[in-house]
Amino acid sequence: MSDFIVFKDVSKFYGEVLGVNRVDLHIPPGITSLVGPNGSGKTTLMNLMTGLVHPGSGTITVRGLSPFQPEKLMRILGYATQYDAAPRGVTGYDFVVAGLLLYGYAPGEAERRARQAIETVSMTQAADRKVAAYSKGMRQRIRLAQAIAHEPSVLVLDEPLNGLDPLVRAETIALFRNYAAEGRHVILSSHVLQEVDVFSDQVILIANGMIVAEGEIKNVREEIHEHPSQFLLHCQNPSRVASLLFEETHITEVKLDPEGRGVLVLTRHRDAFSEAVQRIALSGVEIDGVVPTDENVDALYEYLIGGGR
Amino acid sequence: MNELAQVWTIARLEIGRAFFSRRALWVYLLALFPAVIFIGHGVDVTYKKQRWSARGATPANVLKEIANGASDEEVLGKAGQPVFDRQWNRRRHRGESEELEDVSRRTIAYFDGKRLVQFDFEGGKLTRTSQRPLLTFDEDRAAFAAVFQYFYLRLAIFFGCLGIFINLFRGEMLDKSLHFWFLAPVRREILLLGKYCAGLIASVVIFGTGTIIAFTAMLAFQDSAEMWSYWQADGAYHITWYVIAAALGCVGYGSVFVAAGLLLRNPIIPAVVMLLWESINGFLPNVLQKLSVLHYLQSICPVAAPMDANFPPALRMLLSPAAPTAAWQSIGGLLCVTVVVLLVASRAVRRLEINYGTD
Structure with missing residues (x-):
């Protein structure tokens, strides 16, 4: 049985609306992040690999199993979807137990596993409350508990870090790392690259239903470093700051902010830019603050889709 | 499983x-x-039965003995207090003529414990008797x-x-x-x-x-x-x-x-x-x-x-x-x-x- 998740020339349309188009992927075990703006096709890819939607063309296998065989696939796969709803009126604990009963665990074993999974996501205190009364972050965690309760080899998580507080977030990331270290797949999605690039083994960048970049995170990161970043320097004397910045070799563009807040700077080297700002400030020119203005993934996609121009 | x-x-x-x-x-x-x-x-x-029985059910044999042609007063005399008693007048042509006349009508009903027996009178005389079980x-x-x-x-x-x-x-x-x-x-x-x-x-x-x-x-x-x-x-x-x-x-x-x-x-x-x-x-x-x-x-x-x-x-x-x-x-x-x-x-x-x- 293959250890990979494989997409072969997969396309999916919702009527006339494109979901994903001609996707070819070979995803090895480890943490893989699907990153893209909202509506780019991340959830469609996850739904395709879990059989919640069916491809219009192409084939998908998850560790050698077809998504058309849920009775086999779901034994090795856990999916925490983005859908908030749980069956009406159930408590978090019941929600996880119900899922385990469908796996065929005896009630006692299902309860033990449910308690363990709920503890892993730090939800023990709230386990007996109705899911409907949970906050967004708690729902996120109980879905995660349900997805990991049967200890799957493939864990698929749609925006799993959304709404989590920093402590739980760190614990959740540690959980992903443990899973990956055991040779399992952890596939997660995010629309913020910076959120996932520190712990992902590989990243898949997707935009408009197409794979824009794919590979080990260090390679993609290098590509990202080539991407010029834009900053806004809040200052009292924009013309003076602009002239000083022009002397720096890594600065590709400097212009006065049309709204009069300061200077807009485009640089290919963030660290060098940071040092330059420090030097200017120490020379006595007043700088009130530095704000990145394009630190969203959309800007990166525009860059990647545009071929690195 | x-x-x-x-x-x-x-x-x-x-x-x-x-x-x-x-x-x-x-x-x-x-x-x-x-x-x-x-x-x-x-x-x-059940409610009707209780209400009518409370007034005292009329024995069935008494009601059976009442024949057509009996007057309303005779019926009341024999059978006693009815469970309901309605009277009204009906205006109609006298025979073939255009002349109108008022005819008095009366319906008296008794309950014998199981059935409702109804007597219809016209001009004070019994013209029709009907009965229907309550249930x-x-x-x-x-x-x-x-x-x-x-x-x-x-x-x-x-x-x-x-x-x-x-x-x-x-x-x-x-x-x-x-x-x-x-x-x-x-x-x-x-x-x-x-x-x-x-x-x-x-x-x-x-x-x-x-x-x-x-x-x-x-x-x-x-x-x-x-x-x-x-x-x-x-x-x-x-x-x-x-x-x-x-x-x-x-x-x-x-x-x-x-x-x-x-x-x-x-x-x-x-x-x-x-x-x-x-x-x-x-x-x-x-x-x-x-x-x-x-x-x-x-x-x-x-x-x-x-x-x-x-x-x-x-x-x-x-x-x-x-x-x-x-x-x-x-x-x-x-x-x-x-x-x-x-x-x-x-x-x-x-x-x-x-x-x-x-x-």
């Missing part, structure tokens, strides 16, 4: 929702409506047969199953919770079967209980000797077959509506089409009649439903049953129809995708 155990697990998890779906609470009103009718009727009769067992049994076949099978179970079974998949799609089931290690056909079983258990319990309560209500107010003799002769047999008919109604209609919930988004469309199909079943050729749930259900009802001669012809045509089939053939036929419909539904559930955005 074998698939039968999975079916049972799914049914167990789903059954609460099937019983208490917030979209289908009105099903209970439909199920209990006949019981309410018969309890209401029984209470009304007629035969009439009530016929009324039960009519309510069961014309209302319960055709409408209550039909719409009740619509409410319960459509929600099994369509309701979860609307609640955005169907993915929970699709992410379980269960074949989609097994999921369909499990959910169908949950709907079936709920609907059979609701409508089976509704049938038993209505039947009990119909019996409860009858004369106890009459009731026991009926119960020992045909009663147990009748109620058994009424409950079987109700349960088979749930089996048949349930399969149709679970399939409709998978194939169509709007439940009104299958409901209207199915209702029309079931209604015109009596006019269809023999082969097509076999594709109707009602055709089989009517054939296993233990008492033929009466057809009132005063019904409009169009309604009589719609209500008239199709050619009956033997009971065991009916059950077999209905189960065959159900299996075919569930096979169609299983194809649909295999193709079903989670796409909450478009629902």
